[in-house]
Amino acid sequence: xxxxxxxxxxxxxxxxxxxxxxxxxxxxxxxxxxxxxxxxxxxxxxxxxxxxxxxxxxxxxxxxxxxxxxxxxxxxxxxxxxxxxxxxxxxxxxxxxxxxxxxxxxxxxxxxxxxxxxxxxxxxxxxxxxxxxxxxxxxxxxxxxxxxxxxxxxxxxxxxxxxxxxxxxxxxxxxxxxxxxxxxxxxxxxxxxxxxxxxxxxxxxxxxxxxxxxxxxxxxxxxxxxxxxxxxxxxxxxxxxxxxxxxxxxxxxxxxxxxxxxxxxxxxxxxxxxxxxxxxxxxxxxxxxxxxxxxxxxxxxxxxxxxxxxxxxxxxxxxxxxxxxxxxxxxxxxxxxxxxxxxxxxxxxxxx
Amino acid sequence: xxxxxxxxxxxxxxxxxxxxxxxxxxxxxxxxxxxxxxxxxxxxxxxxxxxxxxxxxxxxxxxxxxxxxxxxxxxxxxxxxxxxxxxxxxxxxxxxxxxxxxxxxxxxxxxxxxxxxxxxxxxxxxxxxxxxxxxxxxxxxxxxxxxxxxxxxxxxxxxxxxxxxxxxxxxxxxxxxxxxxxxxxxxxxxxxxxxxxxxxxxxxxxxxxxxxxxxxxxxxxxxxxxxxxxxxxxxxxxxxxxxxxxxxxxxxxxxxxxxxxxxxxxxxxxxxxxxxxxxxxxxxxxxxxxxxxxxxxxxxxxxxxxxxxxxxxxxxxxxxxxxxxxxxxxxxxxxxxxxxxxxxxxxxxxxxxxxxxxxxxxxxxxxxxxxxxxxxxxxxxxxxxxxxxxxxxxxxxxxxxxxxxxxxxxxxxxxxxxxxxxxxxxxxxxxxxxxxxxxxxxxxxxxxxxxxxxxxxxxxxxxxxxxxxxxxxxxxxxxxxxxxxxxxxxxxxxxxxxxxxxxxxxxxxxxxxxxxxxxxxxxxxxxxxxxxxxxxxxxxxxxxxxxxxxxxxxxxxxxxxxxxxxxxxxxxxxxxxxxxxxxxxxxxxxxxxxxxxxxxxxxxxxxxxxxxxxx
Numbered sequence: 020x021x022x023x024x025x026x027x028x029x030x031x032x033x034x035x036x037x038x039x040x041x042x043x044x045x046x047x048x049x050x051x052x053x054x055x056x057x058x059x060x061x062x063x064x065x066x067x068x069x070x071x072x073x074x075x076x077x078x079x080x081x082x083x084x085x086x087x088x089x090x091x092x093x094x095x096x097x098x099x100x101x102x103x104x105x106x107x108x109x110x111x112x113x114x115x116x117x118x119x120x121x122x123x124x125x126x127x128x129x130x131x132x133x134x135x136x137x138x139x140x141x142x143x144x145x146x147x148x149x150x151x152x153x154x155x156x157x158x159x160x161x162x163x164x165x166x167x168x169x170x171x172x173x174x175x176x177x178x179x180x181x182x183x184x185x186x187x188x189x190x191x192x193x194x195x196x197x198x199x200x201x202x203x204x205x206x207x208x209x210x211x212x213x214x215x216x217x218x219x220x221x222x223x224x225x226x227x228x229x230x231x232x233x234x235x236x237x238x239x240x241x242x243x244x245x246x247x248x249x250x251x252x253x254x255x256x257x258x259x260x261x262x263x264x265x266x267x268x269x270x271x272x273x274x275x276x277x278x279x280x281x282x283x284x285x286x287x288x289x290x291x292x293x294x295x296x297x298x299x300x301x302x303x304x305x306x307x308x309x310x311x312x313x314x315x316x317x318x319x320x321x322x323x324x325x326x327x328x329x330x331x332x333x334x335x336x337x338x339x340x341x342x343x344x345x346x347x348x349x350x351x352x353x354x355x356x357x358x359x360x361x362x363x364x365x366x367x368x369x370x371x
Numbered sequence: 372x373x374x375x376x377x378x379x380x381x382x383x384x385x386x387x388x389x390x391x392x393x394x395x396x397x398x399x400x401x402x403x404x405x406x407x408x409x410x411x412x413x414x415x416x417x418x419x420x421x422x423x424x425x426x427x428x429x430x431x432x433x434x435x436x437x438x439x440x441x442x443x444x445x446x447x448x449x450x451x452x453x454x455x456x457x458x459x460x461x462x463x464x465x466x467x468x469x470x471x472x473x474x475x476x477x478x479x480x481x482x483x484x485x486x487x488x489x490x491x492x493x494x495x496x497x498x499x500x501x502x503x504x505x506x507x508x509x510x511x512x513x514x515x516x517x518x519x520x521x522x523x524x525x526x527x528x529x530x531x532x533x534x535x536x537x538x539x540x541x542x543x544x545x546x547x548x549x550x551x552x553x554x555x556x557x558x559x560x561x562x563x564x565x566x567x568x569x570x571x572x573x574x575x576x577x578x579x580x581x582x583x584x585x586x587x588x589x590x591x592x593x594x595x596x597x598x599x600x601x602x603x604x605x606x607x608x609x610x611x612x613x614x615x616x617x618x619x620x621x622x623x624x625x626x627x628x629x630x631x632x633x634x635x636x637x638x639x640x641x642x643x644x645x646x647x648x649x650x651x652x653x654x655x656x657x658x659x660x661x662x663x664x665x666x667x668x669x670x671x672x673x674x675x676x677x678x679x680x681x682x683x684x685x686x687x688x689x690x691x692x693x694x695x696x697x698x699x700x701x702x703x704x705x706x707x708x709x710x711x712x713x714x715x716x717x718x719x720x721x722x723x724x725x726x727x728x729x730x731x732x733x734x735x736x737x738x739x740x741x742x743x744x745x746x747x748x749x750x751x752x753x754x755x756x757x758x759x760x761x762x763x764x765x766x767x768x769x770x771x772x773x774x775x776x777x778x779x780x781x782x783x784x785x786x787x788x789x790x791x792x793x794x795x796x797x798x799x800x801x802x803x804x805x806x807x808x809x810x811x812x813x814x815x816x817x818x819x820x821x822x823x824x825x826x827x828x829x830x831x832x833x834x835x836x837x838x839x840x841x842x843x844x845x846x847x848x849x850x851x852x853x854x855x856x857x858x859x860x861x862x863x864x865x866x867x868x869x870x871x872x873x874x875x876x877x878x879x880x881x882x883x884x885x886x887x888x889x890x891x892x893x894x895x896x897x898x899x900x901x902x903x904x905x906x907x908x909x910x911x912x913x914x915x916x917x918x919x920x921x922x923x924x925x926x927x928x929x930x931x932x933x934x935x936x937x938x939x940x941x942x943x944x945x946x947x948x949x950x951x952x953x954x955x956x957x958x959x960x961x962x963x964x965x966x967x968x969x970x971x972x973x974x975x976x977x978x979x980x981x982x983x984x985x986x
Binding site: 151181191196197200202212214225243247322325328329330335344345350354 | 533
C-alpha cells in the first residue's frame with residue numbers, strides 16, 4: 020500500500036493539482052446574485068475568523084478597561100450609548116414625520132415603511148484598494164441583508180449594500196466615485212445628486228446657478244434615488260463655486276466614513292416599496308409649483324418668443340382689450356408695448 | 372502473477388511508446404487549439420477583449436438655435452442629461468425596473484432594443500433624453516446594478532412654452548424605422564433625433580450637428596479608468612428665419628380661442644413675417660415624451676391641433692377671390708368702366724336663383740363698387756362672361772391651385788377646377804352654373820391661407836409673385852449652397868388696371884366697404900374680405916352647429932400704393948369677415964410700429980455715421 024502511493028506519488032500530486040485548478044476555475048463562475056462562488060465561499064469561511072479576531076481584540080481591550088475602570092459604570096455607559104444612538108435615529112425619524120406628514124394615514128405609511136426595520140451591524144473590514152471606498156459588515160444574506168439596501172448611522176448616511184455573502188456584506192460608501200445619492204439642500208429644498216469623489220468630500224451635482232446655496236447648510240436625502248429613504252442627514256456644504264450650467268458644491272459627510280464601527284442596515288425602507296402618493300408628495304414639497312421633478316439645465320423657462328408674446332398680452336390686457344377686438348371701442352394700441360420690446364430686437368437686422 | 376525481467380522490460384517499453392503517443396497527441400491538440408485561438412480567430416477574440424476593456428460612449432451634439440429675423444430665439448438647445456443603454460449588455464430583468472422608474476413603456480422599450488440590434492450601427496442608443504434630477508439620482512444610485520446604463524451630458528431641444536410658431540417650427544423626435552430608409556436621413560443612425568416637421572425637418576441637415584465620441588478604459592466592474600480618445604461633438608448651425616416675432620406674437624394672440632391661421636408676407640420678396648395656426652400643441656412634449664393618454668388626446672382632438680392650417684388646410688376662398696376675377700375681367704377687356712351690373716339681390720341663372728349676400732341688392736355697380744361692397748351678382752355676371760377656363764388661368768397666374776413651394780414640408784396645393792378637371796375626376800361635363808359659383812370663390816375651388824396671402828400680395832405689387840420663404844435669400848446661400856430661390860413669377864398688370872384694383876381694395880377698408888374693421892389711423896390699409904359657406908344657408912340655420920358656421924377671411928396689405936406687407940387671416944367657423952379684418956388690422960399695426968422704429972434707427976445710424984465721418 021505504502022509502495023503504491025510512493026510509486027504513484029507524482030501522478031497523485033498531478034491529479035490533485037489539476038483537480039484543484041478545475042475547482043478554482045469553476046468557482047470563478049458567477050452565481051445568479053452576481054458574486055463569484057469562490058468569493059462567497061472564501062468570505063463565508065473567513066468571516067468567522069475575522070469576527071473572532073474582532074471579538075478577541077474587543078474582549079481583550081474591554082477586559083483591560085473593565086479591570087482598570089469601574090466595571091458596572093462601563094457596562095452601563097455602553098448600554099446607554101447604544102440606547103442613545105437608537106433614540107437619536109428614532110428622534111430623527113419622528114421629527115421628519117412631524118415635519119413632512121400631517122395626516123394620520125401618512126404617518127402610518129411612513130412609520131411602517133421606514134422607521135421600524137433596521138438591522139445593527141459591525142464593520143469588520145475595509146475595502147482592499149484605496150480608489151474604491153468599501154466596507155465589509157458582519158451581517159449577510161442569512162440576516163436578511165440584500166443588495167441595494169441603505170446603510171446609515173445616526174449621524175448620517177454611509178452607503179449602499181453592493182454585494183451580499185452568507186455572513187458578510189460589502190458596502191459601497193457614498194464617497195466612492197461610482198456612488199450616487201439623491202439629495203436636497205436644506206435652505207432651498209432644491210434637488211441634486213450627491214456624487215463621491217474617491218476622497219473624503221463629496222460633491223452635489225445638478226444645482227442650477229440661480230439657486231442660492233450657503234456654506235454650512237445641511238444636505239438631506241431626497242428619497243428620489245430608490246435606495247435611501249428621504250429626509251436622512253447626509254452632510255454639510257463646505258465649498259460653493261459658481262458654474263455656467265450647475266454650481267460646484269462640495270459636501271462633507273456627517274458620518275465619519277473613515278472610522279465607522281457600528282452602522283444600521285435599513286432592511287425596510289427601500290423607496291420602491293413606498294406608496295406612490297408619498298413619493299409624489301415628497302416631490303411636490305420640493306417643487307411647490309410643479310408636480311414633476313425639475314429638468315436639469317432648464318435655467319430659464321422662457322425663450323425670447325415667450326417673453327415677447329407675454330409682453331403683448333399684458334399690453335392688450337392692461338388696455339382692457341384683445342387682439343382682433345372689433346373697433347367699436349377702438350383697437351388696441353401697441354405703441355406702449357413696442358418700446359420695451361425694441362431693445363430685444365437689438366442689432367443684426369436682416370433686411371432684404 | 373510473476374513476470375520475468377524480459378517481460379517486464381517489454382511491458383515498460385510498450386508503456387513508454389503508448390505514453391509518448393498520448394503526450395504527442397495531447398500536445399498536437401493543444402497546438403491546434405492555440406493556433407485556432409491565436410491565429411485563426413485572433414481578430415474575433417481581440418475584439419471581444421477590447422469591448423470588455425474599452426467603452427465608447429456617444430457625446431450628443433447640440434442642435435442649432437432657430438432665431439427670428441432680429442436674432443431672437445424661437446427654439447434653442449439646452450444642456451440636459453441623457454441615459455444611454457448598451458444594447459449588448461442589457462439585462463432583461465433590469466429593464467422592467469428601469470422602464471418603470473423612467474416612465475417608459477416596458478413593451479415599447481423591449482421593441483426598441485430589438486430594433487436597435489437590427490438597425491443601429493453602434494452599441495449604445497439614447498434610452499431617455501432630458502432626465503429629471505430624480506431619474507438621474509435613481510440611475511446614479513444603481514450604477515453597480517445597471518451596468519448597461521450610462522449617463523451622458525447631452526443637449527435637448529427647448530421650444531417656446533406658449534406655443535409660439537409651433538407649426539412653422541415643427542419639432543424633433545427620434546427617427547423612425549421607416550424614416551431611416553429615406554434618402555434624407557441616410558446619414559442618421561437608429562435612436563438619432565431628427566426634425567420631424569416644419570423648419571426642423573426642412574433644414575434638418577443644417578441644424579443638426581455631429582455627435583462626438585469618447586473612448587475610455589474600464590475595469591471588469593465597468594469602472595472608468597482613463598480616457599483614451601475624445602472626439603468632441605460638432606454643434607449644429609444656427610438658423611435665422613424671416614419671421615418677425617412681434618408680428619408672430621400678435622397673430623397668435625388674435626387666434627387665441629379660435630381655429631384659424633394668419634400668414635404675413637413681404638410681397639416684395641416673399642419673406643414670411645408671421646405664420647400662425649390655431650389651436651396649438653406643445654412641441655416640448657415630443658422631446659420629453661408623451662404619456663399614452665396625452666398622445667391619444669392630441670391625435671383624436673377634432674380641432675386637429677397638429678395641422679398647420681397656414682399651408683396644410685384648404686378652404687373655399689370666398690370673396691377674397693374677387694380681385695383676381697376682377698383682374699381677369701380687366702385684362703380680358705370685359706370689366707371696363709362701361710361694364711355695369713344691376714344687382715337686385717340675386718340672379719336667375721340656368722333655372723336656379725343665385726342670391727347676393729345683400730338681400731336688398733347693391734343697385735347698379737361697377738367693378739370698384741362690386742369689390743368694395745363684395746357684390747356677388749356682379750361677379751356672377753363677370754364670371755359667366757369669362758368662363759371657367761379663363762378664370763382658372765388667372766387663378767393659376769396668381770399661384771392658386773398649386774403649392775407655393777414655401778420652404779416647409781407637407782404643403783398642400785389646394786384646387787382650381789377646370790372643365791377638364793371635372794370630366795377627368797367626375798366623368799361629368801362642366802355645368803355653367805358652377806362657373807358663377809367659382810367666380811365668388813365658392814364651389815370646388817379651395818386655397819390655403821398662404822396661397823391667399825401670396826396671391827393678393829403678388830397682385831398688389833403689380834403682378835410679381837415671389838416664392839414665399841422662411842429663410843432669406845442671403846441666409847439660404849450659407850445654409851444650402853447651390854440651392855437658390857427661383858426668380859419670381861411675373862405677369863405684369865397694366866398700370867390703369869392696377870389703379871382700379873388698388874382703389875377698390877382701398878374702398879373695402881376705407882370707403883365704407885366690408886372691411887372697415889381693418890382701418891388704421893396712421894396707415895392706409897387695403898384688402899378684401901371673404902365669408903365662405905361650409906353648407907347651404909338653409910342647412911346652417913336649421914342645424915345650428917358650430918362647425919357649420921361660415922369661415923371668415925380677410926387679406927389686407929399696406930401701404931396701399933407700394934405694399935410692403937400682406938396679411939391673410941382665416942378664422943374657421945369665424946362667422947363674419949369683420950372678425951378676421953380686425954385681427955389683420957392689429958398685425959399690420961405692429962408691422963407699422965416696427966417699420967417706423969427701423970426707419971428711426973436707420974436714420975440715427977446714418978446720422979451717427981455721417982457725424983462720425985465729419986468728426
